[in-house]
Amino acid sequence: MARTALVTGGSRGIGAAISQALKDQGCNVAATYAGNDAAAAQFTEETGIKTYKWNVGSYEESTAGIAQVEADLGPIDIVVANAGITRDAPFHKMTPEQWQQVIDTNLTGVFNTVHPIWPGMRERKFGRVIVISSINGQKGQFAQVNYAATKAGDLGIVKSLAQEGARAGITANAICPGYIATEMVMAVPEKVRESIIGQIPAGRLGEPEEIARCVAFLASDDSGFINGSTISANGAQFFV
Numbered sequence: 236m237a238r239t240a241l242v243t244g245g246s247r248g249i250g251a252a253i254s255q256a257l258k259d260q261g262c263n264v265a266a267t268y269a270g271n272d273a274a275a276a277q278f279t280e281e282t283g284i285k286t287y288k289w290n291v292g293s294y295e296e297s298t299a300g301i302a303q304v305e306a307d308l309g310p311i312d313i314v315v316a317n318a319g320i321t322r323d324a325p326f327h328k329m330t331p332e333q334w335q336q337v338i339d340t341n342l343t344g345v346f347n348t349v350h351p352i353w354p355g356m357r358e359r360k361f362g363r364v365i366v367i368s369s370i371n372g373q374k375g376q377f378a379q380v381n382y383a384a385t386k387a388g389d390l391g392i393v394k395s396l397a398q399e400g401a402r403a404g405i406t407a408n409a410i411c412p413g414y415i416a417t418e419m420v421m422a423v424p425e426k427v428r429e430s431i432i433g434q435i436p437a438g439r440l441g442e443p444e445e446i447a448r449c450v451a452f453l454a455s456d457d458s459g460f461i462n463g464s465t466i467s468a469n470g471a472q473f474f475v
């Protein structure tokens with residue numbers, strides 16, 4: 236039976252590769268996006284994957300959006316909390332707004348995405364929760380106090396959910412991508428980016444598909460005993 240998957244931030248970057256990989260694995264996939272209508276329309280045209288627009292930082296929008304996805308595609312078996320933003324600034328320059336925007340999207344957004352889906356997973360005795368964290372949640376990063384806080388928080392979320400869901404056939408795991416060739420990393424000033432690549436033993440940025448393949452594995456029925464784990468995919472840049 237085909238599984239239904241929801242991927243937040245699923246029409247661009249790592250999320251788009253995840254949506255495609257889950258579709259290739261036979262899932263019915265819904266991808267959410269926050270604002271870029273043109274990119275979402277193009278993504279749907281190219282992949283046939285349906286997109287839904289809502290702000291993951293809003294519980295009301297998330298609940299309504301998830302209800303619509305479930306009405307269209309059926310109960311959600313797999314949820315990938317991938318939507319994330321950066322508002323980088325050295326701490327002495329970071330504004331409360333930059334702090335709050337990142338907390339709302341990257342951390343509260345995970346709560347808002349998983350919480351409405353969780354009761355159904357418990358009832359059906361199956362679920363796969365995959366949260367896209369970051370290498371910078373593991374090691375911290377200059378100019379990312381806000382982002383690193385959320386990505387470290389993601390690891391606490393999955394370790395706790397894993398314990399709560401295990402008896403109900405639900406797994407919760409995190410992936411910590413290193414620096415991947417996406418718009419988010421390309422937005423880093425070129426000189427800084429070059430220096431970051433110099434710190435990656437693989438000598439290159441990762442590809443979105445390399446993260447998507449980790450997600451596809453964790454989302455599969457075969458991965459049921461992997462629960463509460465963190466998979467690092469960073470070209471040997473950092474070891475926990």
Ligand code: CAA
Pocket residue numbers: 321323324325328368369370371376377378379382412413414415419420423424427
């Ligand atoms: N390490 C050490 N020093 C750094 C640094 C770093 N990673 N990045 C910047 N600096 C230095 C600059 O060289 C500069 O030093 P000088 O004053 O001696 O020249 C100083 O810090 C910052 O200068 P400014 O006060 O002018 O900084 P700014 O207000 O203009 O902010 C910045 C610039 C936002 C920090 C910019 O440099 C930047 O975006 N840095 C990259 C931050 C980063 O790595 N973000 C990761 C994004 S990718 C991602 O998040 C995906 C993921 O999960 C991996």
